[in-house]
Every structure is written in structure tokens, then in C-alpha cells.
Amino acid sequence: MSSDPEATKDLAAELIALAERAGVAIMEVYERTDFGTTTKADDSPLTQADLASHRLIVEGLKALTPEVPVLSEESKTVPFAARRQWPRFWLVDPLDGTKEFIKRNGEFTVNIALIEGGAPVLGVVHAPALALTYWAAAGVGAFKGPGQQNPLTAARFQGGTLNLVASRSHAGAETEALVAALREDLEVALVSIGSSLKLCLVADGQAHLYPRFGPTMEWDTAAAQCVVEAAGGFVRAARGERLRYNKENLRNPYFIAAADEALFERVRSALQPSAL
Numbered sequence: 001m002s003s004d005p006e007a008t009k010d011l012a013a014e015l016i017a018l019a020e021r022a023g024v025a026i027m028e029v030y031e032r033t034d035f036g037t038t039t040k041a042d043d044s045p046l047t048q049a050d051l052a053s054h055r056l057i058v059e060g061l062k063a064l065t066p067e068v069p070v071l072s073e074e075s076k077t078v079p080f081a082a083r084r085q086w087p088r089f090w091l092v093d094p095l096d097g098t099k100e101f102i103k104r105n106g107e108f109t110v111n112i113a114l115i116e117g118g119a120p121v122l123g124v125v126h127a128p129a130l131a132l133t134y135w136a137a138a139g140v141g142a143f144k145g146p147g148q149q150n151p152l153t154a155a156r157f158q159g160g161t162l163n164l165v166a167s168r169s170h171a172g173a174e175t176e177a178l179v180a181a182l183r184e185d186l187e188v189a190l191v192s193i194g195s196s197l198k199l200c201l202v203a204d205g206q207a208h209l210y211p212r213f214g215p216t217m218e219w220d221t222a223a224a225q226c227v228v229e230a231a232g233g234f235v236r237a238a239r240g241e242r243l244r245y246n247k248e249n250l251r252n253p254y255f256i257a258a259a260d261e262a263l264f265e266r267v268r269s270a271l272q273p274s275a276l
């Protein structure tokens with residue numbers, strides 16, 4: 001990524017436009033009665049919307065930055081031996097929250113991140129059904145649109161009610177155990193929502209905490225992690241290390257996103273071994 005903030009903002013504007021075009025393609029499928037849903041080898045659902053968004057984004061990124069390779073959820077079989085050589089690459093989830101898309105609750109996103117040196121440095125998260133776009137770049141800031149206008153700041157937890165956001169479709173026993181432990185000395189308000197929108201709520205100050213003690217893949221978190229970090233928030237593995245990108249195994253460790261580091265440490269000390 002350029003060290004010139006103005007060049008970075010220009011690139012972000014192109015990416016936002018691309019994510020919004022993918023959103024239009026997704027919404028065309030969303031409005032049909034039949035999504036053309038099939039089941040992938042891992043048993044997860046795949047719709048015509050995932051594929052249309054994937055094709056559009058891959059073509060768009062190739063036109064925008066021909067020299068930067070693309071790794072998308074729907075074309076993830078690049079061998080590690082090849083991709084480990086990449087100094088930077090685009091990491092794309094063309095439709096995150098496919099289960100929510102199929103349930104028609106609007107809680108799905110298009111995620112595009114630029115990874116450099118194993119970390120997300122630029123990220124766009126677009127929720128077409130909600131007409132919301134979050135974007136961020138390291139050293140520039142985090143913003144919410146439509147448009148590029150509103151700066152985001154994570155809300156440091158200063159006592160009172162702790163707002164905790166969890167997966168609608170994949171929160172499990174470890175999350176419930178954590179909520180029970182926190183409720184011993186705090187008031188905890190729970191919100192469930194699909195997709196990378198959970199991380200965006202932390203960036204936006206609407207949630208203090210998003211614990212994820214279940215599987216996610218690198219493309220689920222990269223763009224929104226960039227948004228959280230640029231908004232002053234904190235995303236770390238439950239065991240404490242940074243989330244790294246372009247690993248041989250593209251699965252993330254269990255992680256915690258928190259509005260601030262003190263909250264992250266407080267939550268970590270309340271975890272059961274099965275949440276690590």
C-alpha cells in the first residue's frame with residue numbers, strides 16, 4: 001500500500017465502488033425466489049450470489065491492481081508453496097454470512113482486504129441489504145458510509161452495561177460460559193448478528209466485545225479486523241497472539257475482539273480452557 005494517505009484513500013474509493021457493485025449483483029439474487037443454493041464439500045451452502053460476487057470482485061481487482069494476486073473464499077486452492085511468496089495480496093469473502101443470506105435477514109457482507117506482511121492494512125466491508133459500508137486503512141482511520149465521511153471510534157468499556165455481540169448461527173457453549181462468568185459481576189447485554197458485521201459493531205462503538213470460540217476463516221475477519229484496529233479496537237487470538245494471515249491453514253484461531261486491551265485481558269482471564 002502507498003505511504004501517501006491520499007493515494008490510499010483513492011484506492012479505498014475504488015474498492016468501495018467494487019464492493020458496492022458486488023452488492024448489487026448479490027441483491028439481484030436476494031430478490032429471486034430461488035437462490036440456486038448448492039452445498040459445498042464442507043457442507044456449507046453456496047448460492048448464485050456468492051459466485052456472481054466472486055467473479056465480479058476478482059475481475060475488478062485484476063483490473064485495479066494487475067500485479068497483486070487475489071485469494072477468495074471461492075477460489076482458495078492456491079497452493080501454500082505459491083502464496084507464501086506473496087508480499088501482498090487481496091483476501092476476499094464475496095459473501096460472508098451465506099446462512100443469513102438464505103434466511104433473508106440482511107446480515108451478510110462483502111469483505112475485501114489487502115494483506116501485507118501477514119496483516120490487514122486496508123479493508124472494506126459492505127452490507128448491501130443494510131446499505132452500509134465500513135472501510136479502514138492503517139495509518140488513515142476507520143470510516144462508515146455510504147460515502148467516506150463518518151470516522152469510527154471503538155467505545156472503551158468504562159463500566160455499566162457491557163454490550164456483547166455474538167454469531168447468530170455459530171455461538172456455542174464457550175460463549176455461553178463466558179457470558180455466565182461475566183454476569184457474575186457485570187450487566188451484559190447480548191446482540192446476535194451474522195457475518196463480519198459483528199466486528200464492525202465493535203469498531204462503531206455499538207458493541208464492546210465480540211468473542212468467537214468457533215471456526216472462522218481468514219477471509220471472514222481480515223477486512224473487518226482492519227476496521228476495528230483503525231478505530232482503536234483490539235483483535236487477538238484467545239491465547240493472546242496476533243491473528244496472522246496467509247497461514248498454511250487458513251482457519252483462524254478462536255479470537256476476541258474488544259474495544260480496548262484492558263477489556264480483552266479481563267475477558268481472557270475469565271475463559272475456560274476449551275475457549276482457547
Ligand SMILES: Nc1ncnc2c1ncn2[C@@H]1O[C@H](COP(=O)(O)O)[C@@H](OP(=O)(O)O)[C@H]1O
Binds near residue numbers: 095096169170195
Ligand atoms: N465449521 C466451520 N468451519 C469453518 N468456518 C466456519 C464453520 N462454521 C462457520 N464458519 C465460518 O463462519 C462464517 C459465518 O460466521 P457467522 O456465523 O458469524 O455469520 C462463515 O462464513 P461464510 O458465510 O462466508 O461461509 C464461515 O466461514
Ligand SMILES: [Mg+2]
Binds near residue numbers: 093096097219220
Ligand atoms: Mg465468510
